[in-house]
Amino acid sequence: MDSTKAIEVINLSALFDGDGKHLKVLSDINFDIKEGSFTSIIGPSGCGKSTLFRLLSGLPTRDTCKIEGSIRILGKKPQTASKNREIGLVLQKPTLLEWRNVKSNMTLPLEIMEYSKTKKEKKVEKLLKLLDLEEFSEYRPSEISGGMQQKVSIGRALAYDPELLLMDEPFGALDEINRRRMNNEMIEIWKKTKKTIFFVTHSIDEAVYLSQKVIILSNKPSTVHKIVDIKLPYPRCEQEDSSEYFKYIKKVRGYLDEATC
Amino acid sequence: MKQLAKEKYTFILSILSIVMFLLLWEFLIDILNVSRTVLIKPSEIFKTALQEYDIISSELLYTMKEIFPGWIIGNSIGFCMAILVYRNKSISKSLVNTSVLINAIPLIALSAIIGGVMGTNIDSKILIVSLILFFPMFITTLSQLTTIDQDSLDLFLTYSSDEKDIFRKLLLPKSLPAILNTVKVSVVGAIFTAITAEFFGGYGGIGIFILSKKGLYNLPLVWASIFYIAIFGTIFYFLVEAVQKKLLPWQRS
Numbered sequence: 001m002d003s004t005k006a007i008e009v010i011n012l013s014a015l016f017d018g019d020g021k022h023l024k025v026l027s028d029i030n031f032d033i034k035e036g037s038f039t040s041i042i043g044p045s046g047c048g049k050s051t052l053f054r055l056l057s058g059l060p061t062r063d064t065c066k067i068e069g070s071i072r073i074l075g076k077k078p079q080t081a082s083k084n085r086e087i088g089l090v091l092q093k094p095t096l097l098e099w100r101n102v103k104s105n106m107t108l109p110l111e112i113m114e115y116s117k118t119k120k121e122k123k124v125e126k127l128l129k130l131l132d133l134e135e136f137s138e139y140r141p142s143e144i145s146g147g148m149q150q151k152v153s154i155g156r157a158l159a160y161d162p163e164l165l166l167m168d169e170p171f172g173a174l175d176e177i178n179r180r181r182m183n184n185e186m187i188e189i190w191k192k193t194k195k196t197i198f199f200v201t202h203s204i205d206e207a208v209y210l211s212q213k214v215i216i217l218s219n220k221p222s223t224v225h226k227i228v229d230i231k232l233p234y235p236r237c238e239q240e241d242s243s244e245y246f247k248y249i250k251k252v253r254g255y256l257d258e259a260t261c
Numbered sequence: 262m263k264q265l266a267k268e269k270y271t272f273i274l275s276i277l278s279i280v281m282f283l284l285l286w287e288f289l290i291d292i293l294n295v296s297r298t299v300l301i302k303p304s305e306i307f308k309t310a311l312q313e314y315d316i317i318s319s320e321l322l323y324t325m326k327e328i329f330p331g332w333i334i335g336n337s338i339g340f341c342m343a344i345l346v347y348r349n350k351s352i353s354k355s356l357v358n359t360s361v362l363i364n365a366i367p368l369i370a371l372s373a374i375i376g377g378v379m380g381t382n383i384d385s386k387i388l389i390v391s392l393i394l395f396f397p398m399f400i401t402t403l404s405q406l407t408t409i410d411q412d413s414l415d416l417f418l419t420y421s422s423d424e425k426d427i428f429r430k431l432l433l434p435k436s437l438p439a440i441l442n443t444v445k446v447s448v449v450g451a452i453f454t455a456i457t458a459e460f461f462g463g464y465g466g467i468g469i470f471i472l473s474k475k476g477l478y479n480l481p482l483v484w485a486s487i488f489y490i491a492i493f494g495t496i497f498y499f500l501v502e503a504v505q506k507k508l509l510p511w512q513r514s
Contacts, residue, residue, distance in 0.1 A: 089416060089419050142511070
């Protein structure tokens with residue numbers, strides 16, 4: 001097994017300072033994520049997940065923020081990894097461009113990265129097939145369902161083959177039925193593409209269902225409360241009623257309760 | 262298909278309501294015995310409109326030579342200035358303030374002064390139309406360019422896009438619906454402004470024509486002129502709307 005680290009977070013602290021605010025959002029966070037693994041991060045709302053997500057993605061934080069410690073993405077600074085196009089983002093909202101159809105939404109990053117036309121075509125064909133969106137390639141975002149829109153946004157993130165996929169509650173806005181379907185498809189996509197996936201969620205079930213490792217964050221200032229390894233084989237749809245699966249759910253819920261109060 | 266049938270239905274309905282309105286007008290004048298110096302019958306207006314087509318259309322054509330260039334120049338300047346301000350954040354404040362100041366002046370009242378300085382020819386009317394139209398366009402475009410969805414911007418940043426990509430692939434297409442709406446609405450403003458500006462003096466045009474015929478109490482000719490202006494304005498407006506629909510296929514709901 002290749003055990004290179006895709007993400008390495010060492011003693012990370014973040015402090016919002018200025019404008020009369022003095023708020024420590026992240027405190028001494030440590031964890032690392034193996035290449036090719038599926039990791040979820042869960043925590044009470046307002047616990048700094050979004051800040052952590054932005055720091056990992058290499059995007060500038062929205063407020064002035066003092067950061068201590070370090071983050072390494074594939075051994076580099078997040079900003080460098082982002083410049084090298086090694087990070088793909090999937091956000092809570094699909095954020096598709098409404099004037100482009102499914103296909104050209106997915107090729108948008110490739111256009112900006114100046115891929116040749118044939119390369120673009122080839123890539124998008126593969127993606128449409130992977131995501132089972134071939135019939136919808138000419139549809140506009142407003143003409144497809146929320147779940148499909150999110151799939152397009154996953155396709156867009158995968159288009160330039162980043163090593164790491166950062167996902168911020170991507171299925172949070174979907175109803176239960178669509179969410180389950182998307183979870184199953186997510187595992188398929190992960191198996192086929194072998195990407196490293198870092199998945200922010202607020203659903204215990206989703207975290208246990210999807211990931212190999214669940215990181216539980218505590219509240220204000222947030223720090224890593226516990227890390228749970230989920231040692232269940234994929235696909236997990238048949239084990240959902242097993243006592244083992246329940247044990248994991250209970251464990252994560254228990255830790256989350258501890259972390260919240 | 263259903264959509265088309267519905268559109269046809271509303272079209273027939275609007276034609277019908279116009280006809281009803283004209284008929285009511287026609288007969289109420291007889292019934293209520295309204296004096297000819299106050300209001301005249303639609304039938305008489307149509308008759309005059311057909312008889313005097315040549316003279317009215319030549320006057321209207323003169324005014325169109327003020328409307329079209331003014332419309333194009335005003336909107337273009339507003340658009341270009343917004344881009345300039347967006348690009349050079351340092352000059353933005355002063356330029357926005359200046360344009361607000363210009364807009365705060367009742368520009369149409371300035372017509373008399375501009376006429377005195379530039380003469381009352383076509384150029385001065387084009388200038389007034391441009392001055393009036395540039396401001397809504399400037400403000401609309403600028404506010405569109407400066408309000409960005411943070412998520413979209415974040416995504417563009419992860420693709421390592423430069424300013425040019427963000428402008429061309431995100432900001433401009435995103436702003437287009439609002440910009441074209443302003444272009445469309447400004448059609449009405451352009452017509453109105455050009456005709457009103459002519460009231461302050463000039464060598465020709467439908468505004469001058471209306472003013473002189475009104476002075477002679479030739480109401481049928483005044484009405485006939487208004488009739489042609491209305492037709493011209495409607496055609497102009499819907500042509501722009503057709504272009505707008507063509508350019509924004511994703512906006513069709």
